[in-house]
Structures are given as structure tokens and as C-alpha cells.
Amino acid sequence: MSRHIVIVLAIATMAGAPGLHGQAADTARSDTVRADVVLRLGELRVHGPRALTTAGGTSALQVTRDSLRLGAAPTLEDVLREVPLLHVRTNSRGEAEILARGSESRQVAVLVDGIPLNLTWDARSDVSVVPATAVTGLRFTRGLGSMLHGPNVLGGVVEMSVAGEHDDPPRSVTATAGADHAGGFGGTSNATVPLDVAAGNLLVRVGAGWRNTPGEPLAAGIVEPQPGAGAGLRLNTDARSRDAFAAARYRHDTGAWLSTTLSSSTGARGIAAELDEPAPRFWRYPHVSRTLAVVSGGTGFHGTPFGGTGDLEFSVGYDSGRTEIVAYSDRSYSERSGFENGDDRNLTLRLLGDHTLGRHGDLRGAFTLADIRHDETVPGGTWHYRQRLMSAGVETEWRGAPRGGLFRDVRLSAGGAWDMADNMETGDKPGVPARHAWGARTGVSALVHDRVGLHVGASRRGRFPSLREAFSGALQRFAPNPELGPERLMAVESGVTSHLGAAQLQAVVFAQHLDDAIVRIALPDGRFQRVNESRLRTRGLELLAAYTAGALAIGGDLTVQSATLVSPTGQAGRPENQPAVAGSLFGSIPLPLSASGNGRARFTGRQFCLSASGEDVELVAGTRVDMDIHRSWALRHSPASLLTRAEARLSVDNAANTAIYDQCGLPRPGRLVSIQIRLF
DSSP states (O other): OHHHHHHHHHHHHHOOOTTOEEOOOTTSOTTSOOSSOEEEEOSSSOOOOOOOOOSTTOOEEEEEGGGSOOOSSOBHHHHHTTSTTOEEEEOTTSOEEEEBTTBOGGGSEEEETTEESSOSTTSSOOGGGSBOTTOOEEEEEESSOOTTSOTTOOSEEEEEESSOOSOOOOOEEEEEEEEETTSOEEEEEEEEEEEEETTEEEEEEEEEEEEEESOOBOOTTOOOSSTTOOSSBOTTOOEEEEEEEEEEEEEETTSOEEEEEEEEEEEEEEOOOOSSOSSOOOEEEEEEEEEEEEEEEEOOSEEOTTSSEEEEEEEEEEEEEEEEEEEESSTTOOSEEEEEEEEEEEEEEEEEEEEEETTTEEEEEEEEEEEEEEEEEETTEEEEEEEEEEEEEEEEEEEEOOSSSSEEEEEEEEEEEEEEEEEEEETTSOOOOOEEEEEEEEEEEEEETTTEEEEEEEEEEEEOOOHHHHHOOTTTTBOOOTTOOOEEEEEEEEEEEEEETTEEEEEEEEEEEEETOEEEEEOTTSOEEEEEOSEEEEEEEEEEEEEEETTEEEEEEEEEEEEEEEOTTSOEEOOTTOOSEEEEEEEEEEEGGGEEEEEEEEEEOOEEEEOTTSOEEEEOOEEEEEEEEEEEEESOOOTTOSSOEEEEEEEEESTTOOOOEEETTEEOOOOEEEEEEEEO
16 A cells, blocks of 8 residues: 555645646736735636635635536535545435535535525535536635625635626537446536626526436445346446526626526435445435525725725525435345435524735635525424524735845635524423624735745634434434534644746645534444544645646645644544545547547545444545546537537546445446536
């Protein structure tokens, strides 16, 4: 295993993601690196920079959908598995979880057009059932999130755009269809229509998608215990879904804007049972649906009576869904043993304001209110749960450009937040009083000779337990713990980014201390329970590099971290599902006949999981290799026409058919060959 680590480390240090680009400062040349490090992922070459708001030099990634290697009908899980420095795994419920820098999925916020999807009954979003049909791009802020993103933001923020930002995309229509050798098929269609209207412009986007798969291929060495499981497929991993969305954004000539997004999806699926557990989950989801409606608006920047300029924005989101779970007695899935139906209704309001402070400063504030409702129906009856979360945050940033010194474009930032959680309804469990927490952050960033960006920052933030963590029994798999307390994270990071011609390298070191960390333990009766352990300490290094030479591009990323869980008695242990080393190498090369080839190798180092008996089980390291060949053709040459090009793509996922585990007894899919046709 050590040999693989050395290879990944050496190559990832020299190579990088195709199209990574350092963000240029507003007042600097376009080829300089901005001190608040923002990287953009492009397709094959370095793309121009795009300004993003990041406080205190926090590093971030900007990703466009077209720059990623995706299937015909991807989910948000498929998108996030392509994002460097972000770790995604599937748990025993079939849910996709996000991990970053030792933080688990409930500590990473997921926002759509400014509305958090993670402010729910479970305090996280299952991105495996969120279709990516409507997503145009995303940005991933690692580690030190802004104080303005709302409550429960500890380990980073994934922000997705649907209604669009303040750009003007051309009129377009895209249609994609694909199929794989296992019998799966799917497709998406999108249309974007910009319109000139009175005193402004209107952008309308609509689209739909569908997906159907009979199951996931078995990787090498994986054997299903149930005879007759199928032709090389994991038992009970079939899935089907369909989705649609409509979005519109109006921008007035004065800068004021209003946008709305409506998306809905529905589907059904099975989940793979753990292969090595004596009593695994034999679950199916006969119905999973979700509807999201978002209305946002802003005034644009204008002069104010206080001097300077200011801007006010708002977002209102309504997120509703239904999940039906049927439990079975064994792997034959013929005899039902229980059920659980969940209905969710989440309402979120966000208010944001910006104001200049003279020529060199800005003041920003935000208020977030979330009302979370969940009805849980189990054989014993229906129980009602309700949680209210609030957060108020403020941040300020000051800019300067010292004359004659080593540093340029120096930026200082500081901020604070107050958060509150009130569990207003707790089903048949005893209630708990409202809880409060505070957060703060500070940072500084600077340029050195326009080519090297430096940043350092520190933050403190808390996270309240979700309703499900504290009060749900999960069909007798968990013992509730109403006394579960909030977590508190102290984090620091420091980084350097250099941009020299076609080469670029970013290195970030980080350290995080999570007090009262919520972890699961195994009980003598075979159930699990979530408890507050004393402390989770994580230290690590992130590397991200890039090199392009014409049509040739190579890339890579690497995370090396050490995570230690310290119990209340002072005993040190291993946290679950935190690989010590993870990284990827990928690149694009030109091929004969005007084709292009892409490849990516993802390495996941050794990690541990907790078995039902309470023992730490080691998950061995492994490397997954994906590759594809694609070629495009011109269909017509009129720039005013739609569907002017076609692209064909042949892909092989997990080409070596390697068995890589996300959790105890849960290997990822084996080799999958697929073909895709896209008209655009």
C-alpha cells in the first residue's frame, strides 16, 4: 500500500486537473493569482477566471457541468464524485454522504440557488437521489465556510446554480441519451432561452431527465450470498427515476433581479445489503419523491443614505418530499418485516445585505430561518417532529495594496455568527430545551509579485444534532438519544497557490478539533446509538496541481490526513470512514480521427468502519480507473441554429473491476461499459 501512496503523491504534486485556474484579482492582470484562492475547473485548457466571494482567503473550487465526465442522466452524487478533494461514500441506507477534511456529511452544507438542502430532518442531503439535470455549475468551499451560509456549516459548502447567476448564456438546446452493458439507460434534455424584455432581460431554462438501471455490476471477488442473484449484478440495487425543472431569472437594467426555480423528482430503488453483517438492512424504497421551489431576488448595488453603495437580497425555499421504506426478513425480499414512511416539509428564509465601508472595506450580513417538519409513520403509529433553526451572521473585509513592499492586494476579514436550535416537536420522545451556539472566523490573504497567493484563516462553529440523530429508531437499527448535544469545531488552514505559465500548484495545510463529536457506537443488543465523544482531531495536507500543453492536459489532487478520535476517558481510537490518503490522477490526450481520450485513476487509502459487534474493521486501499473516448461532429454551421453539433462517447467505469469498499460490507460497483450520444 505504501508504494501506491508514494506514486500518487509524486505524480499529483507534479500534475493537475485539466483547466484549473487561479482567480485573478479585480484590479490585477487576468493571469495573476488572486489572494483569496479560487480555482476553476475547465475542460481541456486553462479558462479565464471568474470572480467569487470568499472571505479570509478560504480556498474554493469552481466547477461547470460541461467540464466533468458524467453519464447521460447523472445525479448530484455523480457530479460530486468528480470534484477534486471531496470524498463521497454510500452508507448502509443507500444514501450518498459527503466528507471533506475529516468532516462528515452533516457538517457540509449543500445549497441550491442559496437555499440549504441540508436543513432537514436528517441535517444532510442524500445526493444520490438529487438529479443533476438542472445544475449548471457548482463551487465547493473547503473547510472554513463563511459565517453567512446559515447554521450547521462546519466542514465546507457546496453551492449549486440552477436559475443562473448574472451572466447571459446563449440560446441553446441539449439532448443526451445513453445505455450501458448491464441494461441501464437514461437521458436528459435542456433548453435555455434568453429574452429581451422591457427595461431588462429574462432567462428561461427548462429540462427533464429519466434513469433506469437493473442493478450495479459486481466487482472482482464479490459474491452475493443469495443464489440466483442475477447475471453479475448486486442483489437489490435496481433503480428508476424521472425529474423535471423550470427556472427563470429577470434582471432589470438598474441591476435589480428576481429568479424562481421549481424542480421535482420521483423514483424507486433498492439498496445493497451489507455482505458481512449478521443482520443487515434488507430495505427497498418503493417511493422517493422531492419537490423544491425557490424564489430569490435582489436590489443590485445602489447608493444609500449611509454613504457608499449597498445591496439587499432574499431567498425563500420550500423543500418537500416523501420517502417510503419497506424492510424484509431476508435476502429473498419476499416477506415484509416492517415499514417506515417519512413526509418532509422544510421552509427556509435567507436575507443578505452588503454595504461598502469607504473605498477599501465591505460589511456583509445574513439571517437564516429554517422550519423543519417531519412526520414518521411506523407500525406503532405516526409521530410528528419539528425543529426550528436560526442563524445571524456578519462579516467585514478590508483591502489594501502596500506600495513598494513584498505583498500586494492584502485582504483582512473577520466575522461572527449566533445560531439557535429549538426542537419544538419530538414525537414520543422527551423534549429538550432550545440550544444556542456562537461562531467566529478571521483570515488574511495576499499576493506576492502577482504570481503567488498566500492565505491563512481560523474559525469556530457549532452544529446542532438533527431530529433523526436524536430521536429516530430507524426500524430498530438505532437506539434514540434525546440527550445528544451539539458539536463544536475549531479549524485553521494556511495555503499557497502559484501560477507560472502553464503550470499551477496549490498546497493547503489544515487542522481541525471537533469537540463533543457525534459518533455511533454498537450496543450489546446489536443496535447502534449516536453519542457525543470527547474530541475528533484531524490534521492534513491538500495538494492540487495543473499542467497543460496544447490539447494535452494532465491533472491530480491529493489529500493526506491523520484523524484521531479521543473518548471521554482519554483513550484514542479511529474514526469511521476517514481514509488516511485519497487522491486522483486524470488527463486528456488527442487521438487519431479527431477523437479525444480521457482517463482518471482514483486512489482511496486505508480506512476503518464499525461492525455490528463494535469492532474496528479495516477497509483495504484500492484504485479505481475510469476512461473514455469521445468525438464530436458539426451538424450545421449556422451560429443562429440549434443542435449544431453531435458527440459520441464510449466509457468504461472501474476498468480494472476493482473491489473498493465505501463501508463495512458495501463494495462499490464493478466494471460498467456505457455509450452516450449528445446533441447540442
